[in-house]
Amino acid sequence: MQRPILFSLLFILSLCTCGRAPKTATSGNLLPYPSNQQERLRPGAIAFERLLCNYAENPMVIDGLKPRFSWVVSAGGTNRYQSAYRLLVSSAPELLAKDVGDVWDSGKLAAASSVHNEFGGESLEAGKTYYWKVRIWDEAALASSWSPVQTFTTGLQGEEAWTGARWITVPADERTSEHRFRNVQTGKMEKPISATSFPAGYFRREFITGKKVTDATVYVTGLGYYEVYLNGKKVGDHKLDPAPSNYDKTAYYVVLNAREHILEDANTLGIKLGNGFYGQNLAFKRDPESEKNLAYGPPAVRLMLKIRYEDGTSEAIVTDGSWTSVPGPIVFDNIYGGETYDARFSNKGWNENGYDDSRNRKVTVTSPVVGTLKPQVIPPIRKLKALEPQKIFRATNGNWIIDFGQNIAGWIRLSVREKAGTRVHLQLAEALKRNEDALFLGSTGGGASGLSQQLVYVCGSDARESWEPSFTYHGFRYAEVEGLSQRPRKEDFTAYLVSTDVEETGDFQCSDSLLNRMLEVSKWTVVDNLHGIPEDCPHREKCGWLGDAHAAAEFTLYNYDVASFYEKYMEDIRTQFRRVKGAKEEKDFLVPTMIAPGRRTSTIAKLDWGVAAIYLPWYHYLHYGNEQIVLDNYADMKQLTAYYLSFKNADGIIENGMGDWCPPRWDRRKNPSAMECHPVVSATAYFYDILKVMKTFSVLVEDEQYTRFLTNEISDLRAAFNRVYQEPIPGTNHRWYGSQTATVMAMQFDLVPGEEEQSVLNGLIYDIEEVNNGHHTVGIHGNRYLYTVLSDYEKADLAYSVLTNPEFPSQAFILNTGFTTWPERQFDWSTGIEFSNSLNHPMHSGFAAYFYERLGGIKPVIKGPGYKEFILDPLVPEAIDHADTRISSPFGVIENKWKKQGELFSMQLTIPFNTTAILPLSAARAGTVKMNGESWSGNAVPGASQTPITLGSGTYTVSYELE
Numbered sequence: 001m002q003r004p005i006l007f008s009l010l011f012i013l014s015l016c017t018c019g020r021a022p023k024t025a026t027s028g029n030l031l032p033y034p035s036n037q038q039e040r041l042r043p044g045a046i047a048f049e050r051l052l053c054n055y056a057e058n059p060m061v062i063d064g065l066k067p068r069f070s071w072v073v074s075a076g077g078t079n080r081y082q083s084a085y086r087l088l089v090s091s092a093p094e095l096l097a098k099d100v101g102d103v104w105d106s107g108k109l110a111a112a113s114s115v116h117n118e119f120g121g122e123s124l125e126a127g128k129t130y131y132w133k134v135r136i137w138d139e140a141a142l143a144s145s146w147s148p149v150q151t152f153t154t155g156l157q158g159e160e161a162w163t164g165a166r167w168i169t170v171p172a173d174e175r176t177s178e179h180r181f182r183n184v185q186t187g188k189m190e191k192p193i194s195a196t197s198f199p200a201g202y203f204r205r206e207f208i209t210g211k212k213v214t215d216a217t218v219y220v221t222g223l224g225y226y227e228v229y230l231n232g233k234k235v236g237d238h239k240l241d242p243a244p245s246n247y248d249k250t251a252y253y254v255v256l257n258a259r260e261h262i263l264e265d266a267n268t269l270g271i272k273l274g275n276g277f278y279g280q281n282l283a284f285k286r287d288p289e290s291e292k293n294l295a296y297g298p299p300a301v302r303l304m305l306k307i308r309y310e311d312g313t314s315e316a317i318v319t320d321g322s323w324t325s326v327p328g329p330i331v332f333d334n335i336y337g338g339e340t341y342d343a344r345f346s347n348k349g350w351n352e353n354g355y356d357d358s359r360n361r362k363v364t365v366t367s368p369v370v371g372t373l374k375p376q377v378i379p380p381i382r383k384l385k386a387l388e389p390q391k392i393f394r395a396t397n398g399n400w401i402i403d404f405g406q407n408i409a410g411w412i413r414l415s416v417r418e419k420a421g422t423r424v425h426l427q428l429a430e431a432l433k434r435n436e437d438a439l440f441l442g443s444t445g446g447g448a449s450g451l452s453q454q455l456v457y458v459c460g461s462d463a464r465e466s467w468e469p470s471f472t473y474h475g476f477r478y479a480e481v482e483g484l485s486q487r488p489r490k491e492d493f494t495a496y497l498v499s500t501d502v503e504e505t506g507d508f509q510c511s512d513s514l515l516n517r518m519l520e521v522s523k524w525t526v527v528d529n530l531h532g533i534p535e536d537c538p539h540r541e542k543c544g545w546l547g548d549a550h551a552a553a554e555f556t557l558y559n560y561d562v563a564s565f566y567e568k569y570m571e572d573i574r575t576q577f578r579r580v581k582g583a584k585e586e587k588d589f590l591v592p593t594m595i596a597p598g599r600r601t602s603t604i605a606k607l608d609w610g611v612a613a614i615y616l617p618w619y620h621y622l623h624y625g626n627e628q629i630v631l632d633n634y635a636d637m638k639q640l641t642a643y644y645l646s647f648k649n650a651d652g653i654i655e656n657g658m659g660d661w662c663p664p665r666w667d668r669r670k671n672p673s674a675m676e677c678h679p680v681v682s683a684t685a686y687f688y689d690i691l692k693v694m695k696t697f698s699v700l701v702e703d704e705q706y707t708r709f710l711t712n713e714i715s716d717l718r719a720a721f722n723r724v725y726q727e728p729i730p731g732t733n734h735r736w737y738g739s740q741t742a743t744v745m746a747m748q749f750d751l752v753p754g755e756e757e758q759s760v761l762n763g764l765i766y767d768i769e770e771v772n773n774g775h776h777t778v779g780i781h782g783n784r785y786l787y788t789v790l791s792d793y794e795k796a797d798l799a800y801s802v803l804t805n806p807e808f809p810s811q812a813f814i815l816n817t818g819f820t821t822w823p824e825r826q827f828d829w830s831t832g833i834e835f836s837n838s839l840n841h842p843m844h845s846g847f848a849a850y851f852y853e854r855l856g857g858i859k860p861v862i863k864g865p866g867y868k869e870f871i872l873d874p875l876v877p878e879a880i881d882h883a884d885t886r887i888s889s890p891f892g893v894i895e896n897k898w899k900k901q902g903e904l905f906s907m908q909l910t911i912p913f914n915t916t917a918i919l920p921l922s923a924a925r926a927g928t929v930k931m932n933g934e935s936w937s938g939n940a941v942p943g944a945s946q947t948p949i950t951l952g953s954g955t956y957t958v959s960y961e962l963e
Contacts, residue, residue, distance in 0.1 A: 078954030126157035165318035201273035221253035224299025229270035243532025249575035270351025274471025337451030343460025409538035410498035413468035428476035445540020475539035510883035547609035582646030625866020652720030657683025660779035664809035736763030741782030800877035856885025
């Protein structure tokens with residue numbers, strides 16, 4: 001039996017074993033807790049490594065009033081697991097110290113669940129801090145000690161919680177700098193127009209405390225980006241708050257701790273406000289005369305500083321009409337075009353005590369159209385890494401070019417000493433022209449957005465001055481500097497990676513440095529494109545294209561903690577839904593658009609893009625095991641499935657789709673035929689997989705009628721796909737589905753009838769080796785699965801060969817061309833042609849999930865989502881002799897360090913507490929297994945082709961002989 005059939009059987013088994021939704025803490029079996037009897041303890045054997053509330057440690061704010069609690073535990077020995085737990089939530093630490101859970105005492109629950117246990121008490125109060133701890137019982141019914149005390153704080157509920165805080169904005173445009181204008185010219189404009197952004201805001205408010213302060217918390221939400229200052233010091237280390245959203249449906253507020261900055265006397269609050277995506281009024285103009293643009297309106301901000309005093313009283317300082325507006329030095333800011341800072345207009349001390357604001361205007365109180373205000377619980381955007389210049393050289397135009405050595409998203413900090421009024425101009429780009437003597441601007445999309453990536457600093461004095469932007473970010477590796485009187489010094493320019501600060505949770509390293517480099521490039525490409533949403537690129541569009549998001553999702557989930565990030569993005573997708581007629585026009589559907597969130601929504605999502613609204617909850621559930629994302633989106637996913645089913649034609653095929661985006665040589669205008677797989681074929685293959693996903697979800701939520709319906713649809717679509725698309729390859733005895741992409745997807749999704757698997761495999765191999773001389777022809781859909789599928793079908797060496805082929809097209813060819821992130825298009829640049837389109841597109845990182853799921857062999861399964869149960873099954877090419885793979889699962893670290901020595905294959909495994917690993921070995925290999933140096937006497941079945949080994953928690957050395 002081929003490996004894919006084994007995984008199919010595991011999938012079918014999972015449908016039988018997950019018939020009911022996972023139990024929450026309140027639905028477990030309550031055991032009597034002997035309050036007057038000492039529990040049997042296992043002191044020191046169990047240690048709590050991490051304690052999480054809604055994915056975060058001690059969160060300053062949570063969304064909603066039903067938190068979920070998780071804990072990561074370490075324990076010695078093997079086959080260790082949790083048999084019960086007791087969780088206490090208290091209103092005060094003093095009560096918790098006495099083991100009193102006055103808010104909720106779960107009692108001793110007989111439950112193995114150590115992740116996502118839902119609060120089961122009465123309703124929590126809004127805006128209040130709570131304290132919790134947990135203890136567990138192990139497999140021998142021995143109790144652990146109590147965990148360390150943790151906290152969480154609930155968010156604001158309702159308009160009254162803002163205590164009268166109003167939205168404020170700039171009262172008038174007082175900019176007079178001649179540098180406030182930029183040229184705007186999209187590809188449709190015959191000549192550029194001069195335009196400017198909405199003015200940035202500088203707002204201030206003085207207040208007096210007069211008493212000893214115990215706590216000071218800022219609640220702030222912006223329509224546009226903002227920074228908050230207290231007594232001249234920036235509050236928090238966040239950048240580019242808040243995360244983008246569909247502001248008229250959902251806007252996010254951020255909670256910041258301001259205690260260290262507040263004084264027990266006079267204080268000054270300051271807010272700096274930029275346009276962000278909300279006030280983006282210049283890019284993507286339709287024509288030079290049109291006033292239509294993608295702005296929601298002028299930026300605005302709303303803030304509440306809640307102060308608590310030692311005597312038990314409290315007060316709130318809020319934005320209202322008493323605040324004043326100060327003209328400032330940011331004279332232009334646009335999320336696409338960049339920022340201009342004219343230091344001649346700086347107002348030193350504007351956010352400090354003692355500043356004379358007698359000539360300032362009162363702010364304007366406004367009433368923008370805003371949806372639900374929710375707490376921003378995803379990790380903030382931060383400055384994550386500093387890069388120093390690697391090289392500085394002259395361009396042909398006489399300006400200086402700085403090479404930072406890596407394509408990043410972020411900005412540059414500069415330090416200059418020039419005469420007052422000197423304009424220092426930085427033009428940012430991803431690449432040089434092929435002769436390497438000038439910037440290549442074609443990949444950053446100025447022709448599409450109408451704006452070029454530029455940072456401009458106007459010196460305010462003759463002294464040395466330093467600056468970095470506040471309200472923009474760019475995608476770049478190079479900067480051309482104009483306006484300096486002498487050669488720039490390396491120490492005067494620093495590039496910063498600026499991105500959502502998601503925790504890195506995975507790593508893969510092997511004996512092949514080329515594969516290691518591919519992983520590094522894949523990670524850079526993903527991180528460069530996380531700015532509150534998963535973007536397509538950090539320069540030209542900065543848009544959350546749904547197809548790009550799901551193409552890269554599995555790789556992203558292996559490498560980063562994006563649990564709350566993807567939950568937030570599903571909110572963006574949901575609030576972007578539009579009403580549309582189905583293909584047969586018999587009813588309306590609410591369905592996603594191609595892009596979410598924002599005004600640049602494109603059109604109704606084609607199937608292979610729109611399925612992100614189902615795939616993202618699916619991948620999330622597989623990797624994190626929290627059924628809430630399924631419950632929250634189930635009704636929408638059913639409706640979306642029905643919408644795409646309305647496109648079923650008389651042959652049973654779903655006539656909808658965008659296609660296998662960006663295969664080699666493909667240009668949708670100049671060479672559309674290079675997309676060898678017809679869009680409907682790949683989309684129909686995706687939809688078959690989606691039907692199986694929806695069937696799993698229907699079982700999870702006990703939607704039995706829908707399960708039966710989907711069972712029939714799955715059977716019908718499988719038969720139709722093979723009837724319509726499977727075909728012989730002329731001149732051979734092989735069969736396939738007309739293209740590498742269609743064939744790979746059919747094999748990945750179990751569309752191929754069992755008796756024809758070998759013939760179809762041979763057809764795929766024939767096309768790779770004989771027709772395309774060892775190369776792939778796939779775009780993002782096919783490339784995601786190509787190497788995994790070949791490995792599954794015992795062709796790991798061919799997978800490696802295609803991946804590392806040094807000639808075009810291949811991943812190796814792209815790296816050998818000098819890219820440090822994956823480019824959107826794939827052309828043979830060895831011919832000297834210029835680059836094109838984006839050079840930083842994370843959709844092409846999707847293939848690198850192969851490093852984890854096949855070379856590392858770690859794969860989650862639906863039978864035990866969130867790595868409660870998982871596969872350990874590396875499929876290894878001859879060219880690699882060792883690999884170390886590590887991921888941080890919801891239960892703890894999973895690690896597989898394997899190596900080959902001749903015909904002996906050995907793995908050093910780490911399996912977390914409370915989890916189970918399955919090693920699906922062949923019977924031949926299982927017969928040679930040694931476990932921790934001892935021969936293994938397993939449960940081999942005579943005549944069976946597979947002998948899976950099941951391992952509980954612990955560390956193991958497993959070795960066996962290769963056939």
